[in-house]
Amino acid sequence: MGKGDEEYGDWEELVGAALLGTDRRRGGGPAGSPEALLDAAAVHTVRRRAGLRPAGAGSRPEPAPRDPRPAPPAAARQRLAQLLAGRTGAGSGGRRGAAPDLTELLPQWLAAAGRHGYRSPAALVPALLDAARARTDLRPQALALAGARGLWLARLNPDWRFALRGGAGGAGELPDVTDLAGVERLWQEGLFAERVALLGAVRAHDAAAATRLLATTWATERAEDRLMFLDSLRVGLSEGDEPFLEAALGDRSRNVRATAAELLSALPGSALAGRMAERSLACVGPEGVNPPAECDAGMLRDGVVRNPPAGRGERAWWLGQLVEAAPLSCWRERFGGLGPAEIVALPVAEGEVWREELHAAWCRAAVRQRDARWSRALLGVASAPPAAGPGTASLAERAKLLETLPDGERADWVAQFIRAHGLSEAFQLLGVCVVPWAGALGRAVVDALDCAREAGSYPWSFSGVMGLAERCLDPAEAGRLETLTAAAEEPADSASGAAAYWSEAFQRLVATLRLREAMLSELTPA
């Protein structure tokens, strides 16, 4: 083929000739035949391929900072890979069969790994970032596990930019909080997420230093940033924050003012709380309830919103805001030394409307001030019908009140509630109980499920609670549950087939518990 090769000087010329076609090539001749062109191109192609040289290297990425944390044990690494791989496939819908749902176990794996202080296996960091991208609920823990390697990778891939925004992954990137110049520089030049993370770190070290830092640039921050910074003070809120918050009550932005007022009202000793107490005490007492007649400038400055939402009366609206922001401790004296339970039980002279408004405000105050005594009083006895509850019949609000109680008491209260009222209303309450569920609570749930089975209903009526149980029951319960997995005899009057479905549902529960047990033990360092 040498002949054809000589006719064409270089590869570009060959490509040009091929594009044009030999018929159109001027001065045609035998050398211009298609065969000669192909001969030459073949020689060129093989020669070019055989003679390939490496390209010049582009700029290499900065090496990732070292992550000193240990990698999880091999079995746990494999489990994580499995859980991450199962992430997308589970939502196929329909009957779930007897196999556990891996998707729901990922958050627990991440939480447990976080407690052990592990770093993610490097090869799984991309999958972890993808999971965090798809599920915001996983984000903080997934990013914490991915650590410095995750942030390093996120900087290279726009799909993972979110990781750089969320404050959670900032570990290892912040200057030492005692390095004043470094703190100052990042505070002046950093991205918003970095600044939030920095504020948190400084605050954890020295609360006063954090508000001082915030004050240096406060006037020049955008309103939405001021709101976010203020919101970040929620963590570790203390009396020391009062001067800053009090100043923020005069902010240009209404949202900033409202948030400052809310934070101040969570500090029972604050001047704002005192002013709110004064206003509330004027409205509520043993003699009855007399809501404010107007919303004055002082109330407005203290964060009271003047206009009620549609369908609510002005005076009730103002009353609720005052009582909610007043320290609960002010009521004892007002009611002649009575305790919360007795105060809550008092009849309200002017009738049902004010009573409901007042109790709802107390509930919000108890949650905001994290007051277990008042919460207890407002929750009342778990076995009493919810509608007759002293504070509120709303399960969402009850769940919030429960969160202020100590773990054990919370579980006991919910266990009693379930024993008295069954499972259908317990879902939200279960959601605030500490995992794994305490023994009594777990037993109450299992017993209630067993009752539901005997009553002949279908298990999917309880799929929400079943799912929770899979995630939250103590794995130690698996043994006791085993007996329930046997297909029970179909009761004569039950919906047909229900027993088999129940047995399957219990099998899945047991399988998931076993899996959780294995999963958690794999994470234990050898």
Added chain:
Amino acid sequence: MTEQGVRWTAEQVLALAPDDASRKAGSRLGGAGPWSQIGGSASGSVWGLCKGSGSKPYRTVVDLAGPAYKCSCPSRKFPCKHALGLLLLWSAEGAGEPGEAPDWAAEWLAERAAKAARPAAATGRPVDEEGARRRAERRAARIGAGVTELEQRLADLLRGGLAGQEQSGYAAWEETAARMIDAQAPGLAGRVRELGTIPSCGPGWPARMLEEAALLHLLDRAWLGVSALPEELAATVRSRVGLPASGEGEAVRDRWLVLAQYDSVSPDGRLTTRRIWLRGLGGGRPALVLDFGPAGRPPGLALPVGLVLEAEVRFRPGSAGLRADLGERVAAAVPCAEVPAGVSTGAALEAYGAALREDPWLESWPVVLGRVIPIPGELGWQLADAEGDSALPVPVTGAGSRSRGGLWQLAALSGGGPVTVFGECGHRGFTPLTAWQPGSPEPVPLA
């Protein structure tokens, strides 16, 4: 090692799964829950009973040397979820002290042992040599006619110019490909079909099309003169055209490390091709084992990455000595304890260049790169030598490219530092398939 050799990792087990669904189902059976009477033999097998939905548990047994599987479940998948679950359980917890297999397992294991011991009976069959010769001649004649027609087609292409190809499109080449199938030259058909797709692959397509057309022309010419070629090259030409390998190749016994395994599905979805890359740890020779599965069924052969199997590998003649068939396996596979030695980017291209001397149609050559740093880029990725200024591009689109996911995994493993990477090095660049994390002999198959 008191029991069935070194246990495999869960990744290695899961690599055996025929599809995602089996992988998931198998994972769920990988706990002790549904299993009973788990056991294993010293010679490398594992068995157990798996409780299913019926009253009788499924009997599952795995011969690790195969690996080969048997299960009493009705699943048509292979290995079934029970076999995968059993292997996962074994990988996590072992199977206890080696023991005697129960009757139902022993029977099958004995059958397998007997089959392995039997000399390949098929070779003893009297062959109708005359008939075979005549059939081969007929086929050669048909291919010859096809090749001549194809040459005509290529000449027409160059006469009219490539520029018209963007408009004239794919259908004409599809038709030519069908003619090559009729001519019993599937290798040519595949290349023709590939040729038809080039005008739609973006900038630079005319150069690529000329390359492919020229190499196709080279193959045509080689076929027409095949009797005059040296034997090795002639074998290469025959296999490139699509004839089954004739004659016995070289048999090499070694400890073979499984470097990579991946599937690709033909454009029409009818055929899955599984590529398994091996490297002889003693002799250093690379081998490519192919297996095929029809639509919806994965290829039967599966070798988890990172395992070492002592076996005889029979190389087929031609094709730069890459294509091979796995022969008798001597012992159960064990995980490799070290990271394979790698070369620089320059040496990788030299190896490819050298292989082209034996097979000019070779797209790529298997190479382990040592100490390279992945460089992600908006326009393309590179693998750069940790020292010096040389790099190989990584194809991210078109033929030979892998998913971005695998590349990000590679970047995550490296963390900006040097890693060892196995992949295919060719004229398009380097396609990474497997990587080793610094300081660990455990390979990570890149997704």
